[in-house]
Structure formats: structure tokens, C-alpha cells
Amino acid sequence: MSANAVRKIQDVAVSETLSQQLEAALTGMLSKTLRIAAAEIDVNRPLPHYGLDSIDAVTLAGDLEDWLNIELPSTLLWDCPTVAAIAGFLEEQLEAMPEVKAKLVGVAGGKKSQRFVHEDALDHLDRLDPAQMDELLGQLIP
Amino acid sequence: MKTARIQKDLAGETFGETLMELPLQYRASEELEAFLGDPTNPANVMSFHNVMMWDEQEAFPQAAVDELYRYGMNHYYVPAAYGGRFTSYEEFQSLARVAARRDLTTAITYSTLIWSTLIWVGGNEQQKHRLAKLLRWTKDAPTLAYSEEQHGADLVANDMKAVKTEGGYRLSGEKWPINRATRSGIVAVLAKTSNQRDTRSLSLFMLEKRDLDPAQYSNPPRVKTLGLRGCDISGIRFHDCLVPESSLVGAVGEGLELALRAFQVTRTLCAGLSLAAVDTALRVTVDFAVKRKLYGGTVFTIPIARRILSDAFLDILICDCMATAAARGLHVSTEQFSVWSAVVKYFVPVTLERATQQLSVVLGARHFIRERHHAGIFQKMLRDGGVVSLFDGSTQVCLHALGLQLRHLVKTRRRERDGDDSSRRARLTTVFALDETLPVFDGTKLDLFSRGHDDVMQGLLAAVTAIRDLHDTDGVEPALLECLQYLASLVAEALHDFDGAVDEAATAGLHPQSPELFSLAARYAALHAASACMLMWLHNRARLDAFFADGAWLVLALERLLGQLRPLQLQLPESYRQRIADRLGQLFDEDRLFSIVPLALAKTEVTADSIRKEDRHERQCS
Structure with missing residues (x-):
């Protein structure tokens, strides 16, 4: 888990790329649907491990469609079963749609997703015990 | 030829009080009815006795x-484009x-052809x-092997493996x-x-048993069941069984x-x-209620018994509207069937x-x-x-599955409410107007x-408006129209x-997984049913018979559905209910399906033997 928290903290530290923004927003959506802390979601871990069943996954693809206002395959989350894979797919789609992309970077993605990440990362930090904190700092400051 | 005679009899079909042409797509069913014959006559293969x-x-x-093969029922499982019917x-x-x-055991056995x-x-x-060739010219039937003892409906958790090997799996x-x-x-x-x-770890195989080595598969024995006691409900076990590549x-x-x-x-x-099971349950209960004498009258004249019978008939009409629209909708609004189905x-x-x-109460x-x-x-039928x-x-x-989609259904319906809905209106006409030709x-x-998207729900408010805009001159009794308009407005609320x-x-x-989402989904279904009933009536008032056009059934159907959605205190005229009971009696007497399209069933064949038997039973039972 702590490696994931590191990643989250790094996410806000460096300037965000589109794919990072997408990952952060996706993590936020998943955390809401699955009722687990965003910090607990590893972007490279297959979603069924978090209790996302086949029909939930289809509905989430619908949420993504609504959010981005583009048509996506119903089985998107089946074929891209991790947050990173979905973000990668979406980024590719959005490259072909500059106006959707611009809107996303400008409004929907940036601030909101960044807030998710901040809050969740801080949340997570609050819950670390001293040993975990040491480990985390060790990874952050080489 | 039996078939030729039936075709002739069907020309200029009368039903109900009005002369009307039976929608063409129901002719085959009347033919099958005549072919199978009266189920109360033990001489027929698919008789209740057998x-x-x-x-x-x-x-x-x-x-x-x-018997169903002899009729050629198998050909109806093959699309016309592949030589079927x-x-x-x-x-x-x-x-x-x-x-x-006649028999759910037979129907559910036969229905595996649908796979x-x-x-x-x-x-x-x-x-x-x-x-297509196998279904049409052999009696090889498919079976659906999805469930596993340890995993039930959780298909992703399946354990059965298919390992790629040379020439197959x-x-x-x-x-x-x-x-x-x-x-x-x-x-x-x-x-x-x-x-x-x-979700991507499973693949589907369609195997022909004749291609398999009999030593490599076996069947666990049949299980004992509460209903469908004649069905071959068993299992299939594969022992490292080679299946051809072409079966994927x-x-x-x-x-x-x-x-x-x-x-x-x-x-x-x-x-x-x-719908089939309840038709028979209701038919034999009505048969009992009209013949059985109690307290100086028949059971049918006892108000509570008549109420239960007519309520069952109303439930059938409601479900018939929904099911008929859905069967047609498969051709028209295909993309929406994650919701409709x-x-x-x-x-x-x-x-x-x-x-x-409920009917079992009347039958005692x-x-x-x-x-x-x-x-x-x-x-x-109950079992x-x-x-x-x-x-x-x-x-x-x-x-x-429905609960998860509710947010999207509400959002889309709101977003599209004020937009151009001409294409949806056209789809709804094709779905509901029973004489419209369906696309392949x-x-x-x-x-x-x-x-x-769900065209039926997205058409609900338009249906309410269409009912609101009807006038006394539109062939509906003024008082009834007022009732209907009021109930329709309650549906909108x-x-x-x-x-x-x-x-x-x-x-x-x-x-x-929250239980609240399940109850919301059930409410959605009741509203979908109400919309289907209104749309069916609006589109077929001039097409179906006088009972259908009259609309008393729709008033009572909406009242019944609203009762599932909100507290309702309404005093509807008893005469509306009487019309439902009268219609029920009429369809029973005339041997017609309890349906919005009451097609002709096989005529009750009254044999001397069956009368004697009936008398004897009545004497013994009373």
C-alpha cells in the first residue's frame, strides 16, 4: 500500500500529464463506486481484485462516457482491467478529439482530480504508523 | 390435410364482439393449437392427463x-435466412x-433449442x-452448460478449463x-x-457430442426437483476431453x-x-368457479372469488402488454435490451x-x-x-443489473426530454402497433x-400527454376517460x-449491492409496465377488439400498478371490474387465450366419457 501512497504523493508533486489526470479521476470514481479509499487503489492492479464485478464494470464504462461525453465500448473495463490501462486507452481516444481534451484539461479533470489525490494522500498519511512513515520517507528521499 | 383445413377456418376470424383480422403473426399459434388439440381430452398426446x-x-x-417435432416447431428456432421459419x-x-x-416440462425441455x-x-x-442443418433435420438439441455446483450464477468464478492443444482444446x-x-x-x-x-478469461464452445470420445465425458445422474420432474436435469463432466478447434x-x-x-x-x-402457466392455472380455476355450486350460487358469483379471478386476468393483460412489446422490441430497440430484458x-x-x-385460494x-x-x-403449473x-x-x-443502470436511465431521460424525439416515436410505433412489420x-x-436508453420509459410522459389530450369524441366513455386521465397523471407523478x-x-x-437499489429497480419495472400498457392501448385502440378499445382494463391495470408505487385510495366504478370478469368468462367460454390478442385455442372436445367423469367427481367432491 505504501508504494501506492508514494505514487499518489508524487502525482501531485510533479506537474500532471493527461494520463495522470485520467488515472486520478478514474481512481476517484472507483473509490466512490466501490466504497474504498482512493489511496487503496493501485493503478496497475486488476479491478476485479477490488470487488468490481462484470456488470459493475459495464456501468462504470457508462459513467466514463457521461463524464467525457464520448462513446466508449461497453466492455472497455473488461479489456482494460486496470486504472492505468483504462487511462492509456482514453488518452489515445482523446488525442483524436482535441476539443474534448482541451475541455477536460481545462475544467473537469485537473482541479477535481487533483483534489481527490490531495485528500486521499493526506488521509493515508494520517493513518500511517511510524515504521510505515519511515519506509515512505525512505522511498521519497533516496 | 389438417393444415389446409385450419388455414381455411382462419380466414375472416371473429373474436370478441367485433369482427377483426387476427394479426398475421398469431396464425401459426392458432395452427399449433389446432394441431395439439384440446388438452383436457386424454386422447391427445399433450393432454393434462398424459x-x-x-x-x-x-x-x-x-x-x-x-409431437412438437412432428408439428415442425424446431424450424421456428432457425432464422429464415438459414432456411428456418x-x-x-x-x-x-x-x-x-x-x-x-399444456406442459412446462415439455416446453422447457424443448426450449433448449433457443441456445x-x-x-x-x-x-x-x-x-x-x-x-441450422442440425436443428432442422435432426433431433439433436443444444443444452446450456454454464452453471457449476460451487459457483452458481457467478460465471467468472467458473473452474472448467479449456486448454489449447494441437487441433483443438x-x-x-x-x-x-x-x-x-x-x-x-x-x-x-x-x-x-x-x-x-x-471477464475475459472465459470462452464459449458449441460441441457436438458425436465429435467427442465417449470415454472423455460423462453425465452425473438426474437430480430430483420440486417442479419439472420429468426434465433431464443432470450434469456433464469432461475428463481432459478433446474438442475440435471449430467448436470455439x-x-x-x-x-x-x-x-x-x-x-x-x-x-x-x-x-x-x-404467461402460459398462469393461463392454464386461471382456466382450470375458472372452470371450477363456474361449475361449482356453493351457498346457492356458483363460486364465480362470490365477490371475493370473482375479484381474485379478475385480478389474475388483469395481471395477465399487464404482463402481456409488457412481454409482447419486448418480443417486438428485440427487433427495434435491440441496443436497449440490457434494460428491457x-x-x-x-x-x-x-x-x-x-x-x-392467489388463484389457489379459489380452487381451495x-x-x-x-x-x-x-x-x-x-x-x-404452480410447481x-x-x-x-x-x-x-x-x-x-x-x-x-437493472439497479446499476438506474442513474443512467434517469439522466438520459432528463437530458433527452425536450429534444427531438421523432426517431423514438417511430420506434415506439413499430414496437407497439401490432400490424406494423418488424425489421429482421x-x-x-x-x-x-x-x-x-429505454424507449418504453422514455415514451411514458408522451403517452400520458396523449391520454390527457383525448376527447369525449374519441370513442372512449366520458366518465372512463376522466378516470383514465387522472390515473395517467398519477403515473407521471x-x-x-x-x-x-x-x-x-x-x-x-x-x-x-445495496437492497435499496433492488427496490428502486422493482419500482422502475412497475413504471415500465404502466407505460407499456398505455402505449399498447394508444397504438391498438383501432386495431384490436371492443374490449381492448373500451379501456376499462387499462384503468384497472394502472390502478393495480400504481398500488405498487404509492398509497392509493380510489373508488373506481364496480362496472369496470364487471367488464373484466365478463371478458374472462367470455374468453373461457369461447376457448380463447387470456391475452390482449385472444387467439383461438383448440376447441374443448366434450366427450361422453369426460361428462360422466366430471359428474362422478362433482358428486364425490360435494
């Missing part, structure tokens, strides 16, 4: 299955209803031609309990083709997707089985199983007796009918997600309340 005899012996109804799901469902009203849908939707040309594992597992010639199997446990349907990893898409068709058609598969079986349970002791009154068919809400995606599976079904359009409840649930962030 059906009960097989049930008591837990015997597979081979003679009845053969299938043209519409509406016609198909009606035919299945005709068979199933050919997997090939029509996802197979290649070679597989389509091959299956090696299957190992067991499927159980499976209808027709032992007797079928063709097996549709879902098996893992990857070591992951996810679609691509590797597409199994679950294909399974879920085909379920959208079969779940919709399940409504026909429930879940609505129908939840609402129709549950409603009609409850109606049947006889409903508990496994012989005598129509050979005891009532309790068999067999109970399976429909269970298989093919249970009530809970359907409510869950295109299974490639089936989608796991409807993107918030109930929709508004429902949308609000979905918003609240979304704000509260309900968990996908």
Missing part, C-alpha cells in the same frame, strides 16, 4: 417432445406459449449453416445442474481459456460477453413461459407466480390434490412455473449497456417521485 402421468412417474416427456420473436413467443400452457441464439448472435457462417471440469445435459446432442459450454479470473464460438475470451448478450434474448422470452425477466414471472398463488382443496380436477394440472423466476438470471440477478432481428446490436428517489440514492452513494 402430462400428469409423466410427472408422477418423473418420466421424460419424449412423446410430447416428438423464424421471422419474429413475437410469433415465436406465442408459439412457445401454446406449447407451454442456438448463441450461434445466430456470435457464430461464424460455417457454424450457422451447420447448426482439452476440456476438464463439471457443469451442474444442467437441463437436458444427458439427452442433448449439442452442448454450449463456458470454459476458462486463461489462468486469470476475470467467437474469439477466445469472448465467452462471457456472448453469454450475457444471448441472455438478453432468452430472458425476454421467459415471459411466455410464465432485466425488466421483463424480473416483473413478469414474479407477478404471475403471485397471481397463480383441489389445488393441493395431484389428481382429479383436470388431472391435478394446477399444482403442477413448474416457480422455476421461471429462478433460471436464466434469477429475479435478484435481474434487479441488480440483428443480434450483433445487442449491447451490455443501454447508455441510459410516480415517475417524478421515482426520479427523485434515484437522485437521492445517487447522492447517498448507494453501494451496488
Whole structure:
């Protein structure tokens, strides 16, 4: 888990790329649907491990469609079963749609997703015990 | 030729009080009715007498299955483009209803031919031609082997493996309990083709048993069941069994997707089985109620008995509107069936199983007796009918699937409310106007997600408006029209309340498994039913008979559905209910299906023997 928290903290530290923004927003959506802390979601871990069943996954693809206002395959989350894979797919789609992309970077993605990440990362930090904190700092400051 | 005579008799069909042409797609069902003959006559193969005899012996109804083959029912499972007789799901469902009203055991056995849908939707040309040939010219029937003892409806958790090998795959594992597992010639199997446990780890195979080494598969014995006691409900076990490469349907990893898409068709058609079971349950109960003398009159004249009978008939009419629209909708609004199929598969079986349970009160002791009154068919329909809400995606599976889509359904309906809806209006006309020609079904359009679309619900407010705008001069009794307009406005309010409840649930962030989401889904289904009834009436007032056009049934249907949605205190004129009871009696007397399209059933063949038997029973029972 702590490696994931590191990643989250790094996410806000460096300037965000589109794919990072997408990952952060996706993590936020998943955390809401699955009722687990965003910090607990590893972007490279297959979603069924978090209790996302086949029909939930289809509905989430619908949420993504609504959010981005583009048509996506119903089985998107089946074929891209991790947050990173979905973000990668979406980024590719959005490259072909500059106006959707611009809107996303400008409004929907940036601030909101960044807030998710901040809050969740801080949340997570609050819950670390001293040993975990040491480990985390060790990874952050080489 | 029997067939030629039937065709002639059908010309210029009269039903109800008005002369009207039976919609063409129901002709085959009348023909099948005449072919199978009166089920109360023991001389007919699919008689209640025989059906009960097989049930008591837990015997597979081979003679009845053969009878359906003799009629050529198998050809209706093959699309016309592949040489079969299938043209519409509406016609198909009606035919299945005709068979199933005699015996659900036979109908559910025979209905495994519907798993050919997997090939029509996802197979290649070679597989389509091959299956068409098998279904049309042999008695090889498919079986659906998905469930496993340890995993039930959780398909992703399946253990059965298919390992790639030279020339094909090696299957190992067991499927159980499976209808027709032992007797079928063709097996549709879902098996893992990857070591992951996810939505892409399953692939579908359509096997012909003749291609397999008999030493490499076996069948666990039949299980004892509460209903469907003659069905071959057993299992199939593969022991590192070699299956040909050509048996893979679609691509590797597409199994679950294909399974879920085909379920959208079969779940919709399940409504026909429930409608058939309740038709017989109601028919034999009415038969008892009109003949049985109690307290100086017949049971039919006792107000509470008549109320239960007419309520069951109303439930049938409501479910008929919904199921008929859905069967037609498969051709028109195909992309939306993740919603429609879940609505129908939840609402129709549950409603009609409850109606049947209620009827048992009128039948009294006889409903508990496994012989005598129509050979005891009532309790068999009660037992067999109970399976429909269970298989093919249970009530809970359907409510869950629907519950997850509610947010999208509400959002899309709001977003599109004020837009141009001409294409949806056109689709609704094709779905509901029963004499409109349906486009050829295109299974490639089936989608796991409807993107918030459901034409029936999106047409609800327009239907309410159309009813509001009707005038006294439009052929509806003024007082009745007023009632109808009031009830329709209540439906619109109930929709508004429902949308609000979905918003609240979304704000509260309900968990996908939360029970509240299941009850919201049930409310959605009741509203969908109300809309289907209104749209069916609006589109067919001038097409169907005088009872249908009159609209008293619609007033009572809306009252009944609203009762599921909000507290309702209404005093409707008793005469409306009387019209329902009269119609029920009329359809019973004339041997017609309890339906919005009351097609002609096989005539009751009164034999001297059956009269004597009836008399003797009455004397013994009274």
C-alpha cells in the first residue's frame, strides 16, 4: 500500500500529464463506486481484485462516457482491467478529439482530480504508523 | 390435410364482439393449437392427463417432445435466412406459449433449442449453416452448460478449463445442474481459456457430442426437483476431453460477453413461459368457479372469488402488454435490451407466480390434490412455473443489473426530454402497433449497456400527454376517460417521485449491492409496465377488439400498478371490474387465450366419457 501512497504523493508533486489526470479521476470514481479509499487503489492492479464485478464494470464504462461525453465500448473495463490501462486507452481516444481534451484539461479533470489525490494522500498519511512513515520517507528521499 | 383445413377456418376470424383480422403473426399459434388439440381430452398426446402421468412417474416427456417435432416447431428456432421459419420473436413467443400452457416440462425441455441464439448472435457462417442443418433435420438439441455446483450464477468464478492443444482444446471440469445435459446432442459450454479470473478469461464452445470420445465425458445422474420432474436435469463432466478447434464460438475470451448478450434474448422470452402457466392455472380455476355450486350460487358469483379471478386476468393483460412489446422490441430497440430484458425477466414471472398463488385460494382443496380436477394440472403449473423466476438470471440477478443502470436511465431521460424525439416515436410505433412489420432481428446490436436508453420509459410522459389530450369524441366513455386521465397523471407523478428517489440514492452513494437499489429497480419495472400498457392501448385502440378499445382494463391495470408505487385510495366504478370478469368468462367460454390478442385455442372436445367423469367427481367432491 505504501508504494501506492508514494505514487499518489508524487502525482501531485510533479506537474500532471493527461494520463495522470485520467488515472486520478478514474481512481476517484472507483473509490466512490466501490466504497474504498482512493489511496487503496493501485493503478496497475486488476479491478476485479477490488470487488468490481462484470456488470459493475459495464456501468462504470457508462459513467466514463457521461463524464467525457464520448462513446466508449461497453466492455472497455473488461479489456482494460486496470486504472492505468483504462487511462492509456482514453488518452489515445482523446488525442483524436482535441476539443474534448482541451475541455477536460481545462475544467473537469485537473482541479477535481487533483483534489481527490490531495485528500486521499493526506488521509493515508494520517493513518500511517511510524515504521510505515519511515519506509515512505525512505522511498521519497533516496 | 389438417393444415389446409385450419388455414381455411382462419380466414375472416371473429373474436370478441367485433369482427377483426387476427394479426398475421398469431396464425401459426392458432395452427399449433389446432394441431395439439384440446388438452383436457386424454386422447391427445399433450393432454393434462398424459402430462400428469409423466410427472408422477418423473418420466421424460419424449412423446410430447416428438409431437412438437412432428408439428415442425424446431424450424421456428432457425432464422429464415438459414432456411428456418423464424421471422419474429413475437410469433415465436406465442408459439412457445401454446406449447407451454399444456406442459412446462415439455416446453422447457424443448426450449433448449433457443441456445442456438448463441450461434445466430456470435457464430461464424460455417457454424450457422451447420447448426441450422442440425436443428432442422435432426433431433439433436443444444443444452446450456454454464452453471457449476460451487459457483452458481457467478460465471467468472467458473473452474472448467479449456486448454489449447494441437487441433483443438482439452476440456476438464463439471457443469451442474444442467437441463437436458444427458439427452442433448449439442452442448454450449463456458470454459476458462486463461489462468486469470476475470471477464475475459472465459470462452464459449458449441460441441457436438458425436465429435467427442465417449470415454472423455460423462453425465452425473438426474437430480430430483420440486417442479419439472420429468426434465433431464443432470450434469456433464469432461475428463481432459478433446474438442475440435471449430467448436470455439467467437474469439477466445469472448465467452462471457456472448453469454450475457444471448441472455438478453432468452430472458425476454421467459415471459411466455410464465404467461402460459398462469393461463392454464386461471382456466382450470375458472372452470371450477363456474361449475361449482356453493351457498346457492356458483363460486364465480362470490365477490371475493370473482375479484381474485379478475385480478389474475388483469395481471395477465399487464404482463402481456409488457412481454409482447419486448418480443417486438428485440427487433427495434435491440441496443436497449440490457434494460428491457432485466425488466421483463424480473416483473413478469414474479407477478404471475403471485397471481397463480392467489388463484389457489379459489380452487381451495383441489389445488393441493395431484389428481382429479383436470388431472391435478394446477399444482403442477404452480410447481413448474416457480422455476421461471429462478433460471436464466434469477429475479435478484435481474434487479441488480437493472439497479446499476438506474442513474443512467434517469439522466438520459432528463437530458433527452425536450429534444427531438421523432426517431423514438417511430420506434415506439413499430414496437407497439401490432400490424406494423418488424425489421429482421440483428443480434450483433445487442449491447451490455443501454447508455441510459429505454424507449418504453422514455415514451411514458408522451403517452400520458396523449391520454390527457383525448376527447369525449374519441370513442372512449366520458366518465372512463376522466378516470383514465387522472390515473395517467398519477403515473407521471410516480415517475417524478421515482426520479427523485434515484437522485437521492445517487447522492447517498448507494453501494451496488445495496437492497435499496433492488427496490428502486422493482419500482422502475412497475413504471415500465404502466407505460407499456398505455402505449399498447394508444397504438391498438383501432386495431384490436371492443374490449381492448373500451379501456376499462387499462384503468384497472394502472390502478393495480400504481398500488405498487404509492398509497392509493380510489373508488373506481364496480362496472369496470364487471367488464373484466365478463371478458374472462367470455374468453373461457369461447376457448380463447387470456391475452390482449385472444387467439383461438383448440376447441374443448366434450366427450361422453369426460361428462360422466366430471359428474362422478362433482358428486364425490360435494
